[in-house]
Amino acid sequence: MSYLVIGLIIFLGAHSLRIVAGDWRDAQLARLGEMRWKGVFSLVSALGLALIIWGYGLAHVDSPVLWLAPRGIRHLAALLTLPAFILLVAAFVPGSHIQAKVGHPMVAGVKLWALAHLLANGSLADATLFGAFLVWAVASFVSLRRRDRIAGRTYPVRGWASDALVLGIGLVSWLGFAFYGHAWLIGVKPFG
Structure with missing residues (x-):
C-alpha cells in the first residue's frame, strides 16, 4: 500500500500546486521557463503515475x-x-x-x-x-x-x-x- 500512497502523493501533489502553492509554482515557471517546467512536471507526474499503477497492483492482491x-x-x-x-x-x-x-x-x-x-x-x-x-x-x-x-x-x-x-x-x-x-x-x- 505504501507505493500506492507515495504515488498518489507525488502525482496528485504535482497536480495540486496551483491550489496549495500557486505563487511558488509561478516562480518556478518563471525561473525554469515553460518548456523546462513542463519537462520536470511531466517526469514527476510519470513517476507518480507509475508508482500508483505498481502500488495499486501490489496492494489490490490482499487488500481488505x-x-x-x-x-x-x-x-x-x-x-x-x-x-x-x-x-x-x-x-x-x-x-x-x-x-x-x-x-x-x-x-x-x-x-x-x-x-x-x-x-x-x-x-x-x-x-x-x-x-x-x-x-x-x-x-x-x-x-x-x-x-x-x-x-x-x-x-x-x-x-x-x-x-x-x-x-x-x-x-x-x-x-x-x-x-x-x-x-x-x-x-x-x-x-x-
Missing part, C-alpha cells in the same frame, strides 16, 4: 474488503463512466457547449470516474486510489472555477458541431473501453 457493492451498482458505475468519457473528450475539443458550461471538463470527468469506481469497488486499495482522486478532483474543480470567476474567464462556443464531435468520440471511446479495453488493460469486464 471494506464493503461489497450490490450487483446492480457495478452496472450503474459502468454507465456513470459514459459522461466521464464525454467530459474527457470535451477538454480537448474546443468550442463545445459542454466545455463552456462546465469550464474544466477533464476534472469533472475525473470526479465522475472516481465516484463510479468507489461505488463499484470496496477494498481498502480501491478506497485509497479512487477516494484520493475524488477528493483531489473536487478540490481542483472548486479552485479552477473560483479562479475563472475572479478572472472573468468564459469559454467560447463555436457551435453544435463541436458538441456532436465530443459526444460521438466520447461514446465510441466509452464503448470500446467498456466492452474491450477495460478487460484487456485492467482485467475486469464492466458488463461481464
Whole structure:
C-alpha cells in the first residue's frame, strides 16, 4: 500500500500546486521557463503515475474488503463512466457547449470516474486510489472555477458541431473501453 500512497502523493501533489502553492509554482515557471517546467512536471507526474499503477497492483492482491457493492451498482458505475468519457473528450475539443458550461471538463470527468469506481469497488486499495482522486478532483474543480470567476474567464462556443464531435468520440471511446479495453488493460469486464 505504501507505493500506492507515495504515488498518489507525488502525482496528485504535482497536480495540486496551483491550489496549495500557486505563487511558488509561478516562480518556478518563471525561473525554469515553460518548456523546462513542463519537462520536470511531466517526469514527476510519470513517476507518480507509475508508482500508483505498481502500488495499486501490489496492494489490490490482499487488500481488505471494506464493503461489497450490490450487483446492480457495478452496472450503474459502468454507465456513470459514459459522461466521464464525454467530459474527457470535451477538454480537448474546443468550442463545445459542454466545455463552456462546465469550464474544466477533464476534472469533472475525473470526479465522475472516481465516484463510479468507489461505488463499484470496496477494498481498502480501491478506497485509497479512487477516494484520493475524488477528493483531489473536487478540490481542483472548486479552485479552477473560483479562479475563472475572479478572472472573468468564459469559454467560447463555436457551435453544435463541436458538441456532436465530443459526444460521438466520447461514446465510441466509452464503448470500446467498456466492452474491450477495460478487460484487456485492467482485467475486469464492466458488463461481464
